[in-house]
Structure formats: structure tokens, C-alpha cells
Amino acid sequence: xxxxxxxxxxxxxxxxxxxxxxxxxxxxxxxxxxxxxxxxxxxxxxxxxxxxxxxxxxxxxxxxxxxxxxxxxxxxxxxxxxxxxxxxxxxxxxxxxxxxxxxxxxxxxxxxxxxxxxxxxxxxxxxxxxxxxxxxxxxxxxxxxxxxxxxxxxxxxxxxxxxxxxxxxxxxxxxxxxxxxxxxxxxxxxxxxxxxxxxxxxxxxxxxxxxxxxxxxxxxxxxxxxxxxxxxxxxxxxxxxxxxxxxxxxxxxxxxxxxxxxxxxxxxxxxxxxxxxxxxxxxxxxxxxxxxxxxxxxxxxxxxxxxxxxxxxxxxxxxxxxxxxx
Amino acid sequence: xxxxxxxxxxxxxxxxxxxxxxxxxxxxxxxxxxxxxxxxxxxxxxxxxxxxxxxxxxxxxxxxxxxxxxxxxxxxxxxxxxxxxxxxxxxxxxxxxxxxxxxxxxxxxxxxxxxxxxxxxxxxxxxxxxxxxxxxxxxxxxxxxxxxxxxxxxxxxxxxxxxxxxxxxxxxxxxxxxxxxxxxxxxxxxxxxxxxxxxxxxxxxxxxxxxxxxxxxxxxxxxxxxxxxxxxxxxxxxxxxxxxxxxxxxxxxxxxxxxxxxxxxxxxxxxxxxxxxxxxxxxxxxxxxxxxxxxxxxxxxxxxxxxxxxxxxxxxxxxxxxxxxxxxxxxxxxxxxxxxxxxxxxxxxxxxxxxxxxxxxxxxxxxxxxxxxxxxxxxxxxxxxxxxxxxxxxxxxxxxxxxxxxxxxxxxxxxxxxxxxxxxxxxxxxxxxxxxxxxxxxxxxxx
Numbered sequence: 001x002x003x004x005x006x007x008x009x010x011x012x013x014x015x016x017x018x019x020x021x022x023x024x025x026x027x028x029x030x031x032x033x034x035x036x037x038x039x040x041x042x043x044x045x046x047x048x049x050x051x052x053x054x055x056x057x058x059x060x061x062x063x064x065x066x067x068x069x070x071x072x073x074x075x076x077x078x079x080x081x082x083x084x085x086x087x088x089x090x091x092x093x094x095x096x097x098x099x100x101x102x103x104x105x106x107x108x109x110x111x112x113x114x115x116x117x118x119x120x121x122x123x124x125x126x127x128x129x130x131x132x133x134x135x136x137x138x139x140x141x142x143x144x145x146x147x148x149x150x151x152x153x154x155x156x157x158x159x160x161x162x163x164x165x166x167x168x169x170x171x172x173x174x175x176x177x178x179x180x181x182x183x184x185x186x187x188x189x190x191x192x193x194x195x196x197x198x199x200x201x202x203x204x205x206x207x208x209x210x211x212x213x214x215x216x217x218x219x220x221x222x223x224x225x226x227x228x229x230x231x232x233x234x235x236x237x238x239x240x241x242x243x244x245x246x247x248x249x250x251x252x253x254x255x256x257x258x259x260x261x262x263x264x265x266x267x268x269x270x271x272x273x274x275x276x277x278x279x280x281x282x283x284x285x286x287x288x289x290x291x292x293x294x295x296x297x298x299x300x301x302x303x304x305x306x307x308x309x310x311x312x313x314x315x316x317x318x319x320x321x322x323x324x325x326x
Numbered sequence: 327x328x329x330x331x332x333x334x335x336x337x338x339x340x341x342x343x344x345x346x347x348x349x350x351x352x353x354x355x356x357x358x359x360x361x362x363x364x365x366x367x368x369x370x371x372x373x374x375x376x377x378x379x380x381x382x383x384x385x386x387x388x389x390x391x392x393x394x395x396x397x398x399x400x401x402x403x404x405x406x407x408x409x410x411x412x413x414x415x416x417x418x419x420x421x422x423x424x425x426x427x428x429x430x431x432x433x434x435x436x437x438x439x440x441x442x443x444x445x446x447x448x449x450x451x452x453x454x455x456x457x458x459x460x461x462x463x464x465x466x467x468x469x470x471x472x473x474x475x476x477x478x479x480x481x482x483x484x485x486x487x488x489x490x491x492x493x494x495x496x497x498x499x500x501x502x503x504x505x506x507x508x509x510x511x512x513x514x515x516x517x518x519x520x521x522x523x524x525x526x527x528x529x530x531x532x533x534x535x536x537x538x539x540x541x542x543x544x545x546x547x548x549x550x551x552x553x554x555x556x557x558x559x560x561x562x563x564x565x566x567x568x569x570x571x572x573x574x575x576x577x578x579x580x581x582x583x584x585x586x587x588x589x590x591x592x593x594x595x596x597x598x599x600x601x602x603x604x605x606x607x608x609x610x611x612x613x614x615x616x617x618x619x620x621x622x623x624x625x626x627x628x629x630x631x632x633x634x635x636x637x638x639x640x641x642x643x644x645x646x647x648x649x650x651x652x653x654x655x656x657x658x659x660x661x662x663x664x665x666x667x668x669x670x671x672x673x674x675x676x677x678x679x680x681x682x683x684x685x686x687x688x689x690x691x692x693x694x695x696x697x698x699x700x701x702x703x704x705x706x707x708x709x710x711x712x713x714x715x716x717x718x719x720x721x722x723x724x725x726x727x728x729x730x731x732x733x734x735x736x737x738x739x740x741x742x743x744x745x746x747x748x749x750x751x752x753x754x755x756x757x758x759x760x761x762x763x764x765x766x767x768x769x770x771x772x773x
Binding site: 120121122126130 | 415416417749755756
């Protein structure tokens with residue numbers, strides 16, 4: 001009995017002394033930390049992708065709390081809803097940033113870009129890019145080894161075995177920009193997602209002269225500046241034989257698409273144009289172009305379906321990979 | 327007892343039987359020529375001719391773009407048609423001078439006869455000037471401007487000239503043939519360089535698979551004071567500068583340092599022949615001997631080609647592209663790079679053209695790293711290729727720098743020896759380029 005009392009007493013006293021010590025130490029060496037950092041961190045998605053430019057969600061939260069305003073601070077994964085929450089916590093106004101999406105600006109499909117050599121080195125775009133021009137004659141286009149696919153943390157980008165090009169899943173893409181950094185040829189760009197994901201993009205980055213570019217790839221932008229002339233909003237610039245559409249100026253009128261002789265301008269997620277084809281027949285000179293536009297439209301709608309069904313081709317890819325590995 | 331370098335190395339089959347002892351054939355002049363402005367390591371040369379200008383053989387057409395750069399001279403006489411870009415062996419663009427070849431009219435003052443000019447009493451400074459003027463670069467493969475090597479940085483003294491007659495790269499035989507045919511000129515060239523460097527000793531390193539060259543050069547060297555021929559055990563990459571120094575004089579160049587640190591200057595026999603021609607005959611570097619070889623090549627051999635001749639002309643001379651070709655390699659199979667375009671001009675860099683049959687050309691199937699350590703044993707620089715390749719895969723550039731990636735000579739021993747056929751060199755090379763870029767950026771920022 002005595003033994004139990006003594007041991008209880010000793011333990012109790014030790015505990016009490018330790019508690020007092022710990023309390024004093026905790027008071028004396030207290031680290032002042034803004035409690036809002038924790039709150040902001042809780043509001044963030046916690047993907048730690050680094051897309052915001054900070055080393056992770058915690059660092060971004062600290063950055064937000066320290067900053068005077070939330071301008072230029074954006075969590076690409078959470079987007080506007082997350083930033084509004086962060087703004088509420090910090091009592092700062094948030095300018096709603098347009099959601100962006102990664103766009104692979106190359107449409108050099110297997111048919112358009114004939115293979116000129118076979119690469120059998122290490123399967124990495126970066127290595128292939130440092131070795132030579134690539135399996136096709138285009139020194140700017142996609143190399144197809146999938147560095148962007150392995151860089152993506154969100155399973156949003158996949159190779160399409162039919163075209164040999166990576167395709168971005170709009171739904172999953174958080175525009176963190178990892179694929180942009182991974183691509184050694186700077187083909188991928190973060191562009192405004194657009195209303196209902198509708199956007200118009202020049203799907204080419206070839207800066208060669210028209211004839212050279214066309215020889216390497218039938219879908220290449222040849223810098224003919226037809227699209228620039230037809231654009232009413234000054235959205236299109238031509239530099240180094242390459243057209244570029246400024247997504248902030250583009251009003252999605254689709255006029256440039258009809259003008260493009262090589263089909264390098266892609267319109268994405270637009271409904272197919274049916275009624276417009278008929279009145280377009282009235283001006284005689286445009287009839288053939290209108291037809292080609294219709295064809296392009298049908299091509300696009302088929303593209304759209306492949307875009308939406310990314311999982312299907314994916315299923316086809318995986319077993320193939322296993323075969324090659326085995 | 328034949329010596330060799332001490333660390334690492336591999337023994338690939340030398341496959342020199344196809345083109346060995348084939349006399350040097352002079353390639354006929356083409357109708358049109360494209361002369362690239364980048365034929366060396368360092369800054370590209372700047373064109374000094376204009377469209378429509380007529381030039382004679384040996385005239386300066388492009389000036390060195392800096393200290394580490396080299397002059398380029400007209401290899402033919404004719405008219406300059408344009409200065410534009412052309413496509414190199416890997417499909418990338420490079421600036422070049424285009425010319426219509428009209429003949430073979432040489433500039434006055436250049437001795438084009440075959441007579442051997444002995445004796446050289448020029449001042450070292452004049453010799454180096456002449457070498458620089460002639461646009462001579464290391465013809466062993468790296469194309470480092472030779473005049474830079476001849477001017478040791480202050481505080482460093484050259485003690486010995488090591489002449490690289492090793493030709494350790496399988497298949498290639500151009501240096502071997504050059505030693506047999508132009509041995510005497512090479513000896514004179516060595517004397518000129520010894521004079522330029524003010525040294526009394528030169529060692530010619532030749533691998534044991536060239537017994538006739540060893541005999542021939544020994545006989546010639548025995549007549550000259552200070553030149554010694556050293557027969558070396560067969561091992562790749564003995565032709566590497568640092569390996570050759572170790573094999574010849576048993577000194578190891580410290581990590582990150584140049585050969586001059588241990589008092590050595592290394593030059594290839596082809597470079598030395600070019601030095602002889604430049605100093606004794608005023609002939610700038612406008613041609614080189616290259617090997618065209620392969621199992622199925624009709625006429626494999628050693629061809630004396632003027633720079634700017636389309637590679638396809640040289641191939642036609644050798645009997646055309648064999649039907650079973652799966653891969654064309656510029657240079658030898660170990661260090662050379664597969665080419666995606668053979669419709670390109672020859673230049674100072676192309677030491678050989680190798681046609682590999684399809685069956686031998688593709689890489690073997692990869693398996694996982696089994697941690698056998700063979701690559702570590704084979705690496706002549708004492709690096710750990712398996713680790714470096716993993717680091718490159720994970721973009722760990724700082725760690726790669728700590729593991730001395732910049733010492734890698736890209737000889738390919740690791741990949742050659744890997745039982746899992748891993749593309750070790752691909753990753754190491756990519757990492758080396760990345761780390762090199764980062765180091766240069768850092769130096770530029772610190773300046």
C-alpha cells in the first residue's frame with residue numbers, strides 16, 4: 001500500500017514539475033506565428049504542386065499572409081473559389097483570375113509529319129531534344145516521348161497513340177505549369193480556358209519560313225498572315241513566320257480559322273457550324289474555303305470527342321507499354 | 327611491357343579490318359560546296375566574304391569569332407553564292423557559306439608540291455601565329471583550337487608533347503593510314519611544335535593493334551633527338567587526353583584541370599600533320615582524312631576530303647549507302663553520334679562515317695539496373711555512371727555537380743559495359759550539358 005502511495009506521489013510530483021517547466025519554456029520561447037497562416041493553409045488544396053511559384057502550400061500561405069495584396073498570387077489548382085476563401089480569411093479583395101489551361105501547341109500528327117528517322121535512345125524529350133531534331137524534320141514540334149505526361153501531378157495530360165501528341169484533359173488540368181517547364185521545346189502554353197472551354201489557338205510553334213515549315217509538316221503555320229488580316233480585334237501577331245493569338249484580345253469570332261490554309265488554327269469546344277455554311281456560299285470566291293471550313297469543323301468535332309474520351313485511348317496505351325516492357 | 331591508363335576502360339572489338347591499310351584516296355572536287363561556319367569548339371567564325379565574291383583556294387573566308395575559335399579558309403576556288411543556314415547532321419540549322427566550285431586555283435605563296443620541307447628556324451611566336459592563322463583545330467574529334475593549347479596560361483610550363491596516334495575508336499583507321507603515309511611529315515610537325523612550346527621531349531603513343539605504324543614511326547623517330555614512340559596496350563578510351571597522359575607519362579590530371587597542369591600538351595597526329603602543312607607550306611587547314619567504313623560498304627577506305635564537299639559525294643566514292651544500313655554514325659561507334667541527315671557538308675569534325683547494318687544498329691532491350699557496378703569499374707574517370715544517370719533522371723543538378731559530372735569525357739564505356747543495356751550515357755550527357763549551363767550561368771552572374 002505504502003509502495004503504491006510513494007510511487008504515485010513520485011510520479012505525480014515529477015509530472016507536476018515537468019508541467020511547470022514545460023509551461024515556463026513554452027511561455028519564454030514562444031514563436032509568434034500568425035494564426036491566419038494555418039487558416040489559409042487549410043483553405044488551400046494541399047497538392048503541394050508548386051504551381052503558384054512557392055515551395056508548397058504552406059509557403060504559399062505564408063506568402064499570402066505577408067503580402068499586402070493578393071494581386072499576382074494565385075493557387076492554380078484551387079482557382080478562383082480558393083482564392084476567394086483566402087481573401088475572406090485575410091480580409092483582402094481578390095481580383096478573379098481567369099481560369100487557365102495547358103495547351104499543347106503542336107498538331108503535327110503522324111500523317112502530317114512524316115518520320116525521317118527512328119530514335120532509339122533513352123525515352124525522354126529532353127535527351128532527344130539535346131541529341132537532334134527529332135524523328136521528324138520539324139525542329140520545333142512535339143517529340144512525343146511524354147516528358148509532360150510524367151511531369152503532371154494531376155493525371156491531366158496523356159499521349160494520344162493515334163496522333164503521337166499529348167492531349168490535355170480540360171477538366172483535370174489545374175494549370176500548375178509543370179508540363180510547361182518539362183517541355184524542352186516550349187510547346188505547351190498556359191492559355192485562358194475561355195467561356196465553356198471555348199478557345200482558338202494556333203497549334204504550331206514552327207518559326208521556319210513557310211516553305212520549309214510546310215515541307216516538314218503539312219499542318220504547320222506558314223506565317224502567311226491571312227489570319228492577321230481578317231482579325232478585327234488585333235489579336236493576332238506574326239513573328240518569325242509564326243502566328244500567335246493573344247487570348248486576352250481574341251473574341252472567339254472564328255474568322256481566322258476559315259482563313260488558315262494549313263489548318264494550324266484550331267477552334268476547341270465550339271459547336272459544329274451547320275447553318276453558316278449555306279449563306280457563305282453566296283460570295284462565290286469563298287465557297288471552297290467554306291467547304292474546307294466545314295470539313296475542319298467536322299474534324300474538330302471528332303477531336304472534341306477524342307478529347308472527352310481521353311480515358312478510352314488511355315486504356316489502349318497502357319497494355320502496349322507493358323508489352324514493350326515485357 | 328606495354329603500358330596503359332590505370333582506371334577503368336573497356337575492350338570493344340576494334341573492327342578495323344574493313345578499311346585498314348587502304349591508301350588515302352583524294353576525293354574529287356564537287357560542283358557546289360557548303361562550308362559551315364561552326365567547325366570547332368568555341369565561338370562561330372564570322373564570314374568575311376560577300377555574295378558574288380571570287381575566292382581562291384586557301385583564302386580566308388571566315389575569321390575566328392574569338393580567342394577560342396578558328397579561321398576558316400576556302401577549300402576550293404570559285405564564287406560565293408550566298409551566306410545562309412544549312413542543316414547539319416542532326417537536322418539543326420547552322421550558318422554556312424555556299425559556293426560554286428569553279429576549279430582548284432591556289433592562292434600564291436602556298437606550296438602544293440609533295441616535296442618534304444625539312445628544318446624550321448621560326449620563332450615560337452611566329453609558329454603559333456601561323457597555326458592560329460591556318461585555323462587548325464584538334465582533328466581527333468573535339469575540334470579544340472590548337473593555338474590555345476600552344477599558349478600555356480601564365481605560371482604553367484609545358485614539359486612534354488604527347489602525340490596521339492592511338493586511334494582507340496573502333497572502325498576508324500584514318501590516323502593509322504596517315505602515320506604510314508605521312509610519317510616523315512608528322513615527325514617534322516612534332517619538331518615544329520616542340521620548338522613552339524620550347525620543350526625537349528615528345529612521346530608518340532600508338533596502340534598495339536597498329537604494329538606497322540609503331541615500327542614505321544619508331545624508325546623515323548630514332549633519327550631525331552627527344553622523340554620517343556610508346557607502344558600502348560589495347561584499351562578504350564586510350565585516345566582520351568587524360569587517359570593518354572596517364573598511359574604515357576604516368577601522371578594524372580586533377581579533376582577539372584587541363585593537361586597543362588601536369589606539364590603535358592596532347593595533339594593528334596592529324597593535327598600535327600596540319601601544323602606541318604601550315605608552317606612549312608603555308609597551307610591552311612582545308613581538308614582532312616576521314617574513314618568511310620562498315621561491314622557492307624563496297625569500298626571502305628580512307629579518303630582525303632576538302633571541307634565543304636557534300637558527304638553524299640564521299641559516300642558515293644565509297645560505293646554508296648549499303649542497302650542493309652540501319653544507322654549511319656558520324657565518327658566511331660563509341661563516341662560518334664548517329665546522324666539523321668547525311669546530305670550535309672564535311673567539316674573539321676567528321677573523322678569518319680560508319681554504316682552499321684540494321685541487325686547491329688538498334689539498341690538492345692532494357693532491363694532494370696542490377697547494381698552490378700560494372701559501369702563504375704569501366705569508367706576511366708572514376709565516376710559512378712549509374713548514380714549520375716539516376717540523378718539526371720530526377721533533375722538533381724546540384725548533386726550531379728558534387729559527383730563531378732563535369733569530369734565525364736562521354737566515352738561511352740558505362741553504356742557499353744552495362745549488362746542491362748541502360749542508356750546511361752544518354753542521361754549523363756544530358757545532365758552534363760545541363761550542369762555545364764548552370765555553371766556558366768553562375769560564373770556569368772558572379773562576374
